[in-house]
Amino acid sequence: xxxLARLQARSTFLAQQYYFRNSVVDIFRKKEYxxxxxxxxxxxxxxxxxxxxxLHRVATVIQKCWRGYLGRQQYQLIVKLAFCSMKMNxxxxxxVRIQKQWRxxxxxxxxxxxxxxxxxxxxxxxxxxxxxxALEEFAEMKEREDxxxxxxxxxxxxxxxxxxxxxxxxxxxxxxxxxxPFRKDPDPWELRLQxxxxxxxQRPKVKKISVSVSNWPAYASPQVLPQPKILPPIDRKPCQxxxxxxxxxxxxxxxxLEPTLRVAEPINELQAAREELRKQECMRNIHxxxxxxxxxxxxxxKYIPLMHSSSKYGPDSYGSQHFRDENPTKWLCNKLxxx
Amino acid sequence: xxxxxxxxxFEQYQxxxxxxxxxxxxxxxxxxxxxxLQNAGVMSLLRPLLLDVVPTIQQTAALALGRLxxxxxxxxxxxxxxxxxxxxVYSLAEQNRFYKKAAAFVxxxxxxxxxxxxxAIVDCGALDTLVICLEDFDxxxxxxxxxxxxxxxxxxxxxxxxxxxxxxxxxxxxCIQEPEIALKRIAASALSDISKHSPELAQTxxxxxxxxxxxxxILNPDSKLKRQILSxxxxxxxxxxxxxxxxxxxxIFPVVLTCLKDKDEYVKKNASxxxxxxxxxxxxxxQLVVNAGGVAAVTDCxxxxxxxxxxxxxxxxxxxAAHSENLAMAVIISKGVPQLSLCLAEEPxxxxxxxxxxxxxxxxxxxPEHARAVAVxxxxxxxxxxxxxxxxxxxxxxxxxxxxxxxxxxCTYLPALEPFLYDAPPNILKHVVGQxxxxxxxxxxxxxxxxxxxxxxxxxxxxxxxxxxxxxxxxTINNCYPEEIVRYYSPGxxxxxxxxxxxxxxxxx
Numbered sequence: 064x065x066x067l068a069r070l071q072a073r074s075t076f077l078a079q080q081y082y083f084r085n086s087v088v089d090i091f092r093k094k095e096y097x098x099x100x101x102x103x104x105x106x107x108x109x110x111x112x113x114x115x116x117x118l119h120r121v122a123t124v125i126q127k128c129w130r131g132y133l134g135r136q137q138y139q140l141i142v143k144l145a146f147c148s149m150k151m152n153x154x155x156x157x158x159v160r161i162q163k164q165w166r167x168x169x170x171x172x173x174x175x176x177x178x179x180x181x182x183x184x185x186x187x188x189x190x191x192x193x194x195x196x197a198l199e200e201f202a203e204m205k206e207r208e209d210x211x212x213x214x215x216x217x218x219x220x221x222x223x224x225x226x227x228x229x230x231x232x233x234x235x236x237x238x239x240x241x242x243x244p245f246r247k248d249p250d251p252w253e254l255r256l257q258x259x260x261x262x263x264x265q266r267p268k269v270k271k272i273s274v275s276v277s278n279w280p281a282y283a284s285p286q287v288l289p290q291p292k293i294l295p296p297i298d299r300k301p302c303q304x305x306x307x308x309x310x311x312x313x314x315x316x317x318x319x320l321e322p323t324l325r326v327a328e329p330i331n332e333l334q335a336a337r338e339e340l341r342k343q344e345c346m347r348n349i350h351x352x353x354x355x356x357x358x359x360x361x362x363x364x365k366y367i368p369l370m371h372s373s374s375k376y377g378p379d380s381y382g383s384q385h386f387r388d389e390n391p392t393k394w395l396c397n398k399l400x401x402x
Numbered sequence: 403x404x405x406x407x408x409x410x411x412f413e414q415y416q417x418x419x420x421x422x423x424x425x426x427x428x429x430x431x432x433x434x435x436x437x438x439l440q441n442a443g444v445m446s447l448l449r450p451l452l453l454d455v456v457p458t459i460q461q462t463a464a465l466a467l468g469r470l471x472x473x474x475x476x477x478x479x480x481x482x483x484x485x486x487x488x489x490x491v492y493s494l495a496e497q498n499r500f501y502k503k504a505a506a507f508v509x510x511x512x513x514x515x516x517x518x519x520x521x522a523i524v525d526c527g528a529l530d531t532l533v534i535c536l537e538d539f540d541x542x543x544x545x546x547x548x549x550x551x552x553x554x555x556x557x558x559x560x561x562x563x564x565x566x567x568x569x570x571x572x573x574x575x576x577c578i579q580e581p582e583i584a585l586k587r588i589a590a591s592a593l594s595d596i597s598k599h600s601p602e603l604a605q606t607x608x609x610x611x612x613x614x615x616x617x618x619x620i621l622n623p624d625s626k627l628k629r630q631i632l633s634x635x636x637x638x639x640x641x642x643x644x645x646x647x648x649x650x651x652x653x654i655f656p657v658v659l660t661c662l663k664d665k666d667e668y669v670k671k672n673a674s675x676x677x678x679x680x681x682x683x684x685x686x687x688x689q690l691v692v693n694a695g696g697v698a699a700v701t702d703c704x705x706x707x708x709x710x711x712x713x714x715x716x717x718x719x720x721x722x723a724a725h726s727e728n729l730a731m732a733v734i735i736s737k738g739v740p741q742l743s744l745c746l747a748e749e750p751x752x753x754x755x756x757x758x759x760x761x762x763x764x765x766x767x768x769x770p771e772h773a774r775a776v777a778v779x780x781x782x783x784x785x786x787x788x789x790x791x792x793x794x795x796x797x798x799x800x801x802x803x804x805x806x807x808x809x810x811x812x813c814t815y816l817p818a819l820e821p822f823l824y825d826a827p828p829n830i831l832k833h834v835v836g837q838x839x840x841x842x843x844x845x846x847x848x849x850x851x852x853x854x855x856x857x858x859x860x861x862x863x864x865x866x867x868x869x870x871x872x873x874x875x876x877x878t879i880n881n882c883y884p885e886e887i888v889r890y891y892s893p894g895x896x897x898x899x900x901x902x903x904x905x906x907x908x909x910x911x
Binding site: 188 | 662693732
């Protein structure tokens with residue numbers, strides 16, 4: 064019983080302890096439970112997180128690959144574009160180079176050739192100078208000619224006046240007005256008067272027609288009819304008196320000769336004709352030897368007889384009586400035997 | 403009365419008539435007598451004497467009529483109204499050469515005054531008889547007929563056409579080949595009068611083979627003949643390119659250039675007219691003239707003449723330079739520009755100055771080189787003064803303005819442009835400032851000179867509406883300089899500086 068009492072005394076304590084220990088254990092259990100829960104939740108969380116991490120990683124990988132793919136596509140586009148633009152720039156630069164050269168060439172050759180232009184302007188200025196010189200010379204020449212003509216005219220006029228005033232020339236007795244005795248030298252007009260020929264009024268000059276016997280053939284040919292140089296006035300009245308008409312008279316006087324045929328031909332006509340022919344041939348021919356006729360052309364050759372008939376052996380056996388005649392005396396073998 | 407006494411009466415009458423007509427003819431040579439003669443009614447007295455029995459009286463009466471009609475319009479009309487012309491024409495066909503000469507002289511004297519009188523002559527059928535006179539043997543008759551035809555054809559194209567239709571042109575070409583100089587002169591002048599009206603008439607003259615004969619006679623020493631020949635050739639060449647080429651093919655160059663050195667002024671004028679008419683058509687013809695040295699010869703000719711004689715030469719230089727810049731450069735190297743500026747400065751007449759201004763404008767408008775060549779001779783101020791002066795005619799003002807504008811648009815020679823900043827009117831100032839704005843951004847020496855010569859100061863003083871072209875040019879110029887300098891030269895800078903001094907708070911330590 065003591066134990067019971069003790070147990071009952073301790074029961075409250077026990078109960079307390081029991082409660083306390085249970086509550087402590089409870090608390091402890093709660094703690095442990097909480098801890099366990101915490102650990103589990105933490106672990107679960109870790110698992111989930113790991114899973115999520117994994118998922119994230121995987122998603123990232125996928126996205127990464129996809130993004131890489133897209134990016135590479137873009138990149139390729141960019142590279143293509145950059146390459147194209149680089150190419151185009153290069154082509155443009157080269158085309159500009161070609162165009163530059165071509166434009167320079169075209170302008171220099173077809174539109175504006177600087178050196179040709181310069182040369183042309185130089186040639187123009189040279190031509191100008193030449194023309195200016197030539198025109199100056201021409202003007203000078205003209206002036207000189209004019210002056211000369213002027214002087215000549217004046218001279219001529221003075222000469223004519225001197226000729227007209229020739230009577231003013233001084234004589235031995237009377238000095239002329241230009242040769243005053245009080246002067247040292249005579250006036251230049253005096254000298255001019257001395258030189259001048261006196262002027263006389265002009266008479267019409269009549270030319271004589273000289274007709275000599277040696278001109279007989281002139282009368283024979285009908286064309287030459289001596290015409291007077293000065294024609295008679297048109298409406299001259301016919302002179303009074305028993306005169307025949309002047310044209311009739313002239314016709315009769317200058318009638319040409321009309322010989323007969325016998326008189327017209329010369330007497331040695333045949334000989335003259337032969338001479339004429341000979342002269343013509345002489346003129347025409349190259350040399351005077353005549354061509355010989357062909358028949359006597361070959362007759363100058365000496366006769367050459369046949370060899371058969373002219374040899375010392377005489378005619379052959381063919382010339383003997385019978386064709387196959389034998390002549391044993393002529394055989395050579397006999398003669399050889401004999402030797 | 404005996405027969406002799408009767409005949410004596412008739413002889414006296416004839417003597418009286420002869421004396422009367424000879425005296426009238428002699429009096430008619432002096433102009434002061436003609437009024438008196440007209441008032442005395444000489445026309446009505448002379449008319450029946452034309453039909454007189456005695457040939458000498460007829461001839462002298464015709465001569466007197468011709469001299470009277472020559473003097474005055476009214477007398478010529480009186481001749482026409484008095485129905486004298488048909489009688490003259492009728493007797494032209496039959497009479498001897500003295501009468502023909504006198505009658506042709508009357509026709510010439512009547513026809514030269516006005517187109518209506520010339521038409522009256524054509525209407526009475528005188529042209530055919532005149533053409534028949536051209537075939538006569540006597541050179542005096544041919545001369546009188548040719549001069550009558552020339553005077554008739556001078557007035558207008560229809561009358562010329564009537565003369566050509568009467569078949570005068572081949573006969574005139576034959577007349578030119580005759581040895582008498584006076585006849586050649588008059589035939590050449592008649593051809594010139596015919597061909598001046600229209601290209602078809604000129605073509606008719608050319609078809610008759612006139613050009614070759616005219617070209618041969620350029621070498622003839624007689625000055626009056628040369629005048630007429632050059633005038634005829636220039637009238638032919640002026641109408642079209644083909645005619646000008648035909649004239650050139652007759653190998654007139656370089657012989658024509660010797661005519662430019664002739665002593666006679668009108669020969670020089672007509673020669674330069676001919677060269678001008680040839681050069682104005684196409685660049686190729688101008689090139690031909692330049693290659694033959696024509697520009698130098700014409701320039702010298704301009705230098706040796708005065709007044710109206712110079713005018714065709716000046717115009718020729720302008721036409722040549724107008725075609726292309728190479729030809730303008732050829733004119734420049736032939737020393738044409740100093741000569742033209744001399745003409746511009748010293749000629750009193752406005753129309754010659756206008757021509758010189760036009761020619762200078764044509765030379766200077768092509769490239770900066772050309773504008774520089776013109777500007778160097780200091781002609782731009784002269785042109786400006788002509789443009790601004792109130793005494794110049796309108797034509798001169800217009801031409802000088804155009805010349806200044808065209809030269810300024812290409813001029814990069816700044817020393818010549820600077821005076822313009824000071825006294826040019828606004829429309830020209832715009833161009834000047836524009837040129838400065840084109841040149842200054844690229845040339846540092848020019849910028850310095852611009853500042854030191856006071857040009858920048860002047861530019862600042864110009865008032866321009868904002869947004870206008872002038873303002874843009876001024877801005878371009880201002881942008882060439884640092885801001886301080888622009889502000890320094892802007893007007894009223896000293897006032898702003900002083901204001902700053904006034905408003906400055908001194909630093910008190």
